[in-house]
Amino acid sequence: MNQVGRNIPRLEVHAKVTGRADYTHHLRLPGMLYGKVFRSTVPHGLIRSIDTQAAQALPGVHRVITGADIQKLIPEPYYGPAFHDQPILALKKVRHVGEPVAVVLASDPHVAEQAVQLISAEYEELPAVYDEVEAMQPDILVHDVLRPAGTFADLKHLKGRGGTNVALDYHLRRGDVDAAMARADHVIEHTFKTQQCLHLAFEPFVSVAEPGDQRLTIYTANQSPSFVRIEIARLFGWPENRVRVKVPYLGGGFGGKLYIKLEALVAALSMIVRRPVKIALTMEEQFYMITKHATTFRIKSGVGKDGRLVARKCEVYWNGGAYADIGPRVAQKSGFTAAGPYDIDNVSVDSYEIYTNRTPAGALRGFGVPQLVWAYESHTDLIARQLGIDPVDFRRKNLLRNGRPHASGTVLQDAAITEVFDSVVARMGWDKPFDRGSETLRRGRGIAIGLKAVISPTTSVAIVNISADGSTTAYTGTVDMGQGSDTAYALIVGEVLGIAAEEVRVIHSDTDVTPYDMGTLGSRSLYHMGNAMRLAAEDARTKLRALAVEAGLPEGTNYPPAEVFKKRYGMQAGNVIGTASFVPSYKPPAPQTGQSDNVTPFWMVGGAGVEVEVDTETGKVHILRLVNAVDCGKPINPGVARAQISGAAIMQLGFTLSEAMHLDGGQVTNASLADYKIPGIGDIPPMDNEVVAAEQHSGPFGAKGIGESGTFGVSPAIANAIHDATGVRIMELPITAEAVLRALRAQAGRPLDDE
Amino acid sequence: MIPFEMVEPRSLEEAVALLDPTETTIRAVAGGTALMLMMKAGVFQPTRLVCLHRIEPEHARITLTEAGELRIGAMASLSEVEKDSNVAARLPVLKNALRRLSNPRVRNVARVGGALAHGDPHMDLPPVLAALGARVTINGPNTSRELPLLELFAGYYETVLEKNELITAVTVPQLHDRKSAYIKVTSRSADDWPAVGVAVTFSLHDGVLRDPIVVVSAATEKVTRLAGAEQVLQGAAIDDAVLRRAGDAAAAEASVLADAHGSAAYKRELLRVYLRRAVRQALDESTPQVRQ
Amino acid sequence: MSARTINFTLNGQAVSTAIEPHRNLVELLQRFDLLGARESCGQGLCGCCTVLVDGVAVSGCLYFAVWVDGKSVSTVEHLDADGALSNVQQAFIDCGAFQCGFCTPGFVLMTHQLLKDCPDPSDEDIRDYLAGNLCRCAAYPEIIEAVKRAAKAAT
CATH class of the missing domain: 3.30.43 (Uridine Diphospho-n-acetylenolpyruvylglucosamine Reductase; domain 2)
Structure with a gap:
């Protein structure tokens, strides 16, 4: 029976509906101490003193630890995936409100919490900078000097650079943008902004470290256990094999739980006190950990009389917050797609990752691409309107097609841009008459489409183990946070070995057992680990056949594995272990121009169409219908794939309409689910989701990733629909009802008061 | 903790x-x-x-008095009020408000007395009960007094309760043929604390509106009756122009505060619009009350 | 401020423990290794900590542990006490009504309560009743489908 393409429930459904699924959140170890974090109350300042005496004296407190204590254990306690810029606990300086300054350890978390309130710190406050464009000026410096990690060769040149908040500047040049603009019949320019928002997984950040004999075990809610192992080993100066990182199921990740978050802290604390230490953040504390970049995107296009885009110039400013996290990679690896899925001969992109005194920003479901699509698809729509061309016709005229070079110089392959676009347009009934509503309830519709590349180059290693009774176990470092990766790999292994996916046991994320994987991020896993898993299963199959030959069984016959083992070893004994590493080919972009003929192993495409009704008296936007289409190649597990589309689209709906971190003097003023509103069941519009017929020829059984693509088109499609309904254009996310009413009133010449 | x-x-x-x-x-x-x-x-x-949850069970009872008033013991849970047959039959506006108040778990645990004594202007019960002309019974050491509900609220999270006084009951007069509506206006997501709450009750005789009570919540520091809007509505035959004037009067007289739900200017607009819509909704009781 | 002994029924069994007044119901359940109720938002908004007390749903994170003294407490772990999944749990599986699963026990318990109050719920009923359960993976369309499927299975 074919396994790939079967529609099956995830392997772990029983554990999840009965409340028995294993999460780090639940972990308790004998002798374990709970850590509660004392956080900075100022956005930027020099630490003058930290008074921990009263906290230390509280009965039940085991110990209070500050950055100085950490430094005794680890002289250079700075970590991070792209830059080693983040101290485990603040040293000398704090750079954002909520930055960890000290930790109280106690057996009872309530005691630790009470003790935290008894700590006080004095700061010499420094001027702070919050806006990404303002921070381009070096008046206020968040860091004195850049500290790129050695990991990425293309960041080495930044080492030692000072006097700037620009952590990374990325540039792409194709053709001659200025000359083309000068010749263009129309030159149109806009600036779009997005807000800082965040992942808010329902299992908040949690990590536990348990010291052992010459080793350390870290149990953590993390999307990249292999990286945690490498980074912890680096911090301690240990070989990798002394660190074990175990990740059970994750209660949501969305890019938040990537690289290192609490792991370095619990590791250091547990080594200091020689006891297991757990730190579990509250929902409120998540607002001080990692966020999605706020952005400013200046975009300018030159268009010919015939409606052809001839030039596009993109300047993207990414608000990275106080520490780089993976922000520089976002600025670069997504930045290069800033001109959109269009066939434009002359393109320039300048993309800047900028330090500010905010909570750090990293990757959130789309690795920066949703911010880009928001701008370029709003802009594209405005151009069409200004030129009096139907937005669908205008896009169709300019869409990039397979076989044509992308702005990076890589020729597009297996990117179903046309199919995704056509699917949205058809299901929107774009050519059919449309009810425009009434004077106060106006209706409109909009579409948008986005393109993303996968982060490259990255490596996945897989193991497939056939036991002597023929049962099969697959070992993977992919973290299953609900996307169904375990099940997808079971389907792939089952397909290769000719067994039902349900019979394959998947062991995930225990670095003592599971081999290296770069991380569960950027929709890379199904392609990279999926390919590795397929190859590992094929390797196991080959080895099993060889074993059969060794056992004297005639070649080409299909004996059940159990018989092969029995024949070879005389009893139920032995294993066949298939392994494979997968790293796709890749050519790094040229540093000055960003050009490469092989910049990504695959492309992701997502499109959305929206019908809205706008209440012109209140600005309320009612989404009447949301149509999504995605190219994920051939889906491995179609039901799970469709759920990924709708989950991504609804998450993006929140980022579009309601979610925003509000800051006042660097303080987050809405750090709770009560005041940071994520979509609830009452906010879900009727949806129509489709995986278009496509194939990724280099993917496992034609598949590629899907976790992010459903986010791409949602925000601009909504803004485009509001424009269509009312004639007003919203240039900044989120599109709150108040923002819409203000725009409507401004348009009518009766602006609302500011206050 | x-x-x-x-x-x-x-x-x-x-x-x-x-x-x-x-x-x-x-x-x-x-x-x-x-x-x-x-x-x-x-x-x-x-x-x-x-903790009050083990005091005499009579304080949780919901009863109909001889005068036809509904007496709700302060320890009645919000769910008990929501599911009470007398509330359903006589005060559908109250039942509807409860249905969208927070969520079922909170309603199962939260008590009427607590919801009022908290003095939080964002809560849904105070404006509805105030527009219905409810009174609260307050007991202290050897004292008992009764107040119109609106007089309970002294400011933002402030009431006139002494620190050793407890609300013991709420009494809601008969609605008779009075029309009523409450609209909880959320500005961020469908289920949220209100940006503005508007409750109205009034009589209608021969197309003329009488004895209106108009109450605003959430947008103001405490639940507030809007006399100016009531004045416009009193004795008026309802048409769009009158409703507009009433909305304008409400927006002009209410001391609206900015918060995370919106600026003061925006919430004034919401009040202006939703006052109109609340009166319309009350007039059209044949249609079920829908989400705003 | 010291611990007090409470006696209550937990998933059908009489139990007793000593606990301090400042601890909540989720913490109490952890002592009995019942981990299906999880504190997430800490504000009664997300529903991850849903527990039934005397047959009524409460937010375990906003409920003092000592208050269950003399009461009957039931958790998600009790639904398959007889070894079989409840019709709601099965419907959630059949409809793929979750991803990460962290909020799922809360949704499952609330759906049982909804169907008790309202055996044949409309979309509006489902939306009103589940307004206090959030799912960050946003499996809402599948959840609505699962509630309807469970309702159908029960009739």
């Missing part, structure tokens, strides 16, 4: 005696859903909590 003493008196009298007229760290707790939020946030750290 920081440790504290918890007492669970068996009678109202005992409960009142355990409160302290001056000590702010001693408080009564009914369902605790609001108080626990404050305790978890560290904005309230009690030394003693006087």
